[in-house]
Amino acid sequence: MKARELLSRVVSPETLRDIIIQIIAILMAFLVGAGVLLVTGYNPVDAYAAMFRGAFGDVFRVGQTLTQATPILFTALAFLFSFKSGLFNIGAEGQFLAGAFASALVGISFQNLPAPLHVLLALAAGAVAGGLWGLIPAVLKTRFGAHEVITTMMLSYVALYLTSYMVNYPFKAPGWVSQTVMIAESARLPRLLQGAQLSASIFIALALVLLTRFILNRTILGYEIRATGLNPSAAENAGIDVKRGMILALVVSGAIAGLGGSGEIMGVHRRFIDGFSPGYGWDGLAVALVGGLSPVGSLLAAILFGALRSGGMIMTRVTGVPLDIVFLLQALVILFVAAPSLIRAILKRGGLRW
Amino acid sequence: MSSQNTTLYAGIVIALIIGAAVGYFVYPSMNTGLDPNDYVEKSTYNALQSDYDDSQEALIGAKASLGGALSKAALSDIVLSQIKVLTTGKKIGLITGTGGLGDKSFNDISNAGAQRAEDELGVEFDIVQPTAIAEYEGYQRDFAMSGEYEIIICVGFDQGDALTIVAAEYPDQNFAIVDMVVVAPNVASLTFRSNEGSFLLGVVAGLTTETGTIGFVGGVDIPLIRDFYVGYKAGAEWANPTVTVGEPVFVGGWGDPASGKELALGLIEQGYDGIFAAAGGSGLGALEAAHEQGITGYGVDACQDYLHDEIIASMTKRVDNAVFQMILAATTGTFQGGFYSGGLAESWTGMCRLPEEEALWESTFGFVHDPIDEDILAKVMDARDAIIAGDIVVPSGYD
Numbered sequence: 075m076k077a078r079e080l081l082s083r084v085v086s087p088e089t090l091r092d093i094i095i096q097i098i099a100i101l102m103a104f105l106v107g108a109g110v111l112l113v114t115g116y117n118p119v120d121a122y123a124a125m126f127r128g129a130f131g132d133v134f135r136v137g138q139t140l141t142q143a144t145p146i147l148f149t150a151l152a153f154l155f156s157f158k159s160g161l162f163n164i165g166a167e168g169q170f171l172a173g174a175f176a177s178a179l180v181g182i183s184f185q186n187l188p189a190p191l192h193v194l195l196a197l198a199a200g201a202v203a204g205g206l207w208g209l210i211p212a213v214l215k216t217r218f219g220a221h222e223v224i225t226t227m228m229l230s231y232v233a234l235y236l237t238s239y240m241v242n243y244p245f246k247a248p249g250w251v252s253q254t255v256m257i258a259e260s261a262r263l264p265r266l267l268q269g270a271q272l273s274a275s276i277f278i279a280l281a282l283v284l285l286t287r288f289i290l291n292r293t294i295l296g297y298e299i300r301a302t303g304l305n306p307s308a309a310e311n312a313g314i315d316v317k318r319g320m321i322l323a324l325v326v327s328g329a330i331a332g333l334g335g336s337g338e339i340m341g342v343h344r345r346f347i348d349g350f351s352p353g354y355g356w357d358g359l360a361v362a363l364v365g366g367l368s369p370v371g372s373l374l375a376a377i378l379f380g381a382l383r384s385g386g387m388i389m390t391r392v393t394g395v396p397l398d399i400v401f402l403l404q405a406l407v408i409l410f411v412a413a414p415s416l417i418r419a420i421l422k423r424g425g426l427r428w
Numbered sequence: 429m430s431s432q433n434t435t436l437y438a439g440i441v442i443a444l445i446i447g448a449a450v451g452y453f454v455y456p457s458m459n460t461g462l463d464p465n466d467y468v469e470k471s472t473y474n475a476l477q478s479d480y481d482d483s484q485e486a487l488i489g490a491k492a493s494l495g496g497a498l499s500k501a502a503l504s505d506i507v508l509s510q511i512k513v514l515t516t517g518k519k520i521g522l523i524t525g526t527g528g529l530g531d532k533s534f535n536d537i538s539n540a541g542a543q544r545a546e547d548e549l550g551v552e553f554d555i556v557q558p559t560a561i562a563e564y565e566g567y568q569r570d571f572a573m574s575g576e577y578e579i580i581i582c583v584g585f586d587q588g589d590a591l592t593i594v595a596a597e598y599p600d601q602n603f604a605i606v607d608m609v610v611v612a613p614n615v616a617s618l619t620f621r622s623n624e625g626s627f628l629l630g631v632v633a634g635l636t637t638e639t640g641t642i643g644f645v646g647g648v649d650i651p652l653i654r655d656f657y658v659g660y661k662a663g664a665e666w667a668n669p670t671v672t673v674g675e676p677v678f679v680g681g682w683g684d685p686a687s688g689k690e691l692a693l694g695l696i697e698q699g700y701d702g703i704f705a706a707a708g709g710s711g712l713g714a715l716e717a718a719h720e721q722g723i724t725g726y727g728v729d730a731c732q733d734y735l736h737d738e739i740i741a742s743m744t745k746r747v748d749n750a751v752f753q754m755i756l757a758a759t760t761g762t763f764q765g766g767f768y769s770g771g772l773a774e775s776w777t778g779m780c781r782l783p784e785e786e787a788l789w790e791s792t793f794g795f796v797h798d799p800i801d802e803d804i805l806a807k808v809m810d811a812r813d814a815i816i817a818g819d820i821v822v823p824s825g826y827d
Contacts, residue, residue: 094439095439096438096439096440096443097439097442097443097446099439100439100440100443101443101446104447126447126448130448134573138566242681250585250586250648250650250652251561251585251586251588251589253561253589269569269573269597271565271566342562343562347560347561347562348561349526349560349561349562350560350561350562351560351562352559352560352562352563364440365437365440366437368437370437371437371440373437374437374440374441374444375437375440377444378440378443378444381444387556387566387567387570388570390556390557391521391554391556391567391570391571391574392554394554394555396557397556397557397559
């Protein structure tokens, strides 16, 4: 019991309980995943071992994990920022693509800019484009009452097909692939590991983790946003401009997602390739939820999801397990994390009282 | 910062640590060493090696006659069984195009080639199916980095950019890329003389048409696709001097069946009664139009005759043969990077109604062809023999 006493000094008993529930949720997801693997004729121990090796086996693999975690961290932060104001911005995918394409445009349009200026310009373009893509649903919401779940989602498809058109026709590079030409050297974010795709974009993401945490918890703006989210009418009565708060939240949310797109283009792909995002925006939503809708939690959840993806690549190569199991695991993690009372019930049956 | 947030991420940290611990303890138990069945004794190996050396002359002869690529057809069973001793247990990697397995086209055919290598050569192959162009580089590097693979085969021209980067990073790793040219000493670029297979298709089309006018729907106006057209045109005119082969029309994309259908309907309205569609997914629309209007359609890449009764023949790219030959070369140590071009002589392109192909496609796609007119087939065989012998020189879309 000593260990328990020691722990209780660091975290409160309720906190400790929640931590354990969270762990059990994730372990249960892997357990059910193992069952699925067994039933489909694969060895779950081999598969998970390969997946773990693929995610954390060496410096390069850790780099791959972080590479995969970076874009979904951006979109997770975007989702939770708007969520705090009571808005479901599920259109991070569209804002992500808008930002990515804007950065790519700036990246290919200038050739002789000094590198720091060019990088800043491209990042700014990404943030502005993402922010504008968030502004549209914000205006539709505050002026016409259009529900942001519908508008942000639909605008994602607009962004998807618009960028696809752009790289298939006006900005298509010579050749057969639907992509732009490479962005100028001066607009590229440096890569951090020899041969790996991990780029300095992760530092921007980490800075944003701290920044969103600071804004939401320590500033008047953050207070207003959270107050709006908790109870809009009460906030309004308290003299908070709710509409302004909503617009700001969606614009900032869009800008964060847009920056994520910029990071992918400037750091990883160095050009806009049609369909380069396998759904980072949608994954971000899940990451934010699994991370308990907190910035630091999102960081950890993004690493978990990144590990699943990069580990999944090795797993599918080495053991032949289809990559779909990774998406199944992601879904199961979300499912169990979203149902803590289910786990409490299971624990209760097991004779444990919580 | 509420305490609940703290708990949630602390929970994830601990879960990761537990995962790490499990992985740490489980992983060493996986390396159980070699199974005695997985390798041959040194003495056996030496004996077989000397047998193998004796057979090298036959191999070299076969190689020379096939433009640098080994062909199973040219190897006796004895040689093959000896080769198998060398190749058994060697590993090869296959990276499909973004369409993945089940596309009933390039990816499935490439997989069939690797399957054949698994059956006949005893190689082990690992396959991954990227879902986006952006993922190619990571998979290619992962395969190359492991150092386990004799050759890594990349399916599809859109892997070219990534491979240019990765092949330079791993100069000792052999690669092959299908349908694209990557200039690097360790990359075999596998290209297909589509004009030759299309010539045979043109022969069928030229002899089948009743209105005397046949057409072509292409994906994008690039030399790669023009190559199909000029071969098709030449074949039709060779078989039937009175035929009119219309100017090609292009959809402007690979994934637009609606436009493909519109273009084909336009041609049919003008009296065309045979349409060759070389346009990927867009081509399916053109073939649909042929089906609806009851005119003859011609498919591409894989045998597409199973789609509709009106599609009586397809020009085939035998990626399976090219892949198999590259695997054979890599696992026997005879791999050479560079530009490979295969046509009818190498069985790299063909036509699905050729006797040696018909059964393969029927079993692959689970259907049965309507019988083809024997005179037409005889003419096709004449054309094929003449092309292989060099008596007919098929014009190229790259000129």
